Amino acid sequence: MAERREGGGLQSLDAALRVLRAMSIRAGPVSLSELARDCAMPVSKVHRYLASFVLAGLVTQEGRSGKYDLGPGAIRLGLAAIARNDFVNRAADGLPELAQKAEMSALLSIWGDHGATVVRWERARTPTVTSMGLGTTMPLLNSATGRAFLAWAPRAPLQDMLDLELRRARGNRPLTPDFAPTRTGIDALVNRIREQGFASVHGLFIPGLVALAAPVLDWQGEAQAVVTLIGTDPDTTRAGAAQGRSLVEFCRSLSFAPED
Amino acid sequence: MAERREGGGLQSLDAALRVLRAMSIRAGPVSLSELARDCAMPVSKVHRYLASFVLAGLVTQEGRSGKYDLGPGAIRLGLAAIARNDFVNRAADGLPELAQKAEMSALLSIWGDHGATVVRWERARTPTVTSMGLGTTMPLLNSATGRAFLAWAPRAPLQDMLDLELRRARGNRPLTPDFAPTRTGIDALVNRIREQGFASVHGLFIPGLVALAAPVLDWQGEAQAVVTLIGTDPDTTRAGAAQGRSLVEFCRSLSFAPED
DNA sequence: GAAAGTGTTTGCGTGATGTGAAAAAACAGA
């Protein structure tokens, strides 16, 4: 066969790992023949793979039914992976590329005790002059970054700050021109943001600047961090703009995806 | 040499899985040659295995350093394996209610090769510790979570880490003010914890924070998981405090109750 | 800036080894 040999290393290993993935997609114990059908492989082939997986502890075989299931070795492996996987550092690694592609400044924030806090900063080629830097905390309602946390982070730790900003907004209406400073107004705003996939503001936090922000989600579906693009061109916040799509795609690649 | 056939199925798969195991034992990113030395295999062989693992997403290669580390696919696999555990599922489902009732952050951990690993996290309004989150591993002696495992998990898998932390404690006494870093000191600590029904520390792991932790026990009376409450009020660790009783009751309701 | 050193990746021929079909064994229901 003169077909394309894809980048993988060992054919048998690739096949075996496909079997493993098929097992992890299934919700519970699987019989050998079901697995073989899922993977479109001969039964005996799958059986031999499983024998090795069982030996390694990744898979266990249920006593009487003969069905196979993921075992304690898989848990140990996963915990080891979980322990060293750090969303923040992974995101930080890709920040320069994102900033370059979008031709905007990119920054990475996490939720700290005093609000959304900037922890990484990547300048664009044409630096936008701002007074922000590492450690800056952003407001919840008037910044794209804050709004992304509002839409995707668990509500409880945000609640105090949300109440505070709502009180301030009620006393000074022009601060929040694009939504009503009430519970229903907030809900509508959150829905709008989640539907669009990212939050955006133009000139709200800093006049003359526009920003869009999207979340990096963990396996609980909560925002672990928020990535924000800052620039001067109002067109970049339009739905369908290239920058918005780059940002969402970037964050999606860092987020935890339950399956394919 | 067709004499001795071990229980496994495929030789190459067995070898490849030994490589995977070696990776999960290491604490962080590993270079190719280190891995090869660990497994006593030729470098090129390990490299090809890794190529397949990378293709499957189980392993990633760090940008420019060339080192390899466990990747998101391993997380997915591990979470799928954890999801098969009914104890963990039921505990996770009840976590939000517990956190709300106790007005503290609640987290769920299970034991991995590198210590107690946080798998689920439910935040309360009280401040979130910035450096902790999903995937954090907790020390055995200085955290309430670790101590709960120490008191209720089978000793064998903990022994290595216990020895390690004891050595460290002996060199730095202030780390463990409330017990002697000796075998009898540990025994006394364990007895105290078991008697009280939950483990607690105040400011040991993180200054200014208090925590209480209780186990979810399986039919053998061994800890399958540990539920921890974290807050700032020292009164919550007092014997008889409402939070402690809620926590113990919650864990007891999850323990020892398979459907059939 | 060239040269040497370390570590990773890739070709290649060979023979061990994984493959598929089919037989054998275990199991369940009738």
Place this chain on the structure above:
DNA sequence: TCTGTTTTTTCACATCACGCAAACACTTTC
């Protein structure tokens, strides 16, 4: 005890993984 189903083992063959060594990338040294 006999069928239908699913798991396990057998076996001859051609493939595919192995190890060597050369190529390549990157860092350090003079």
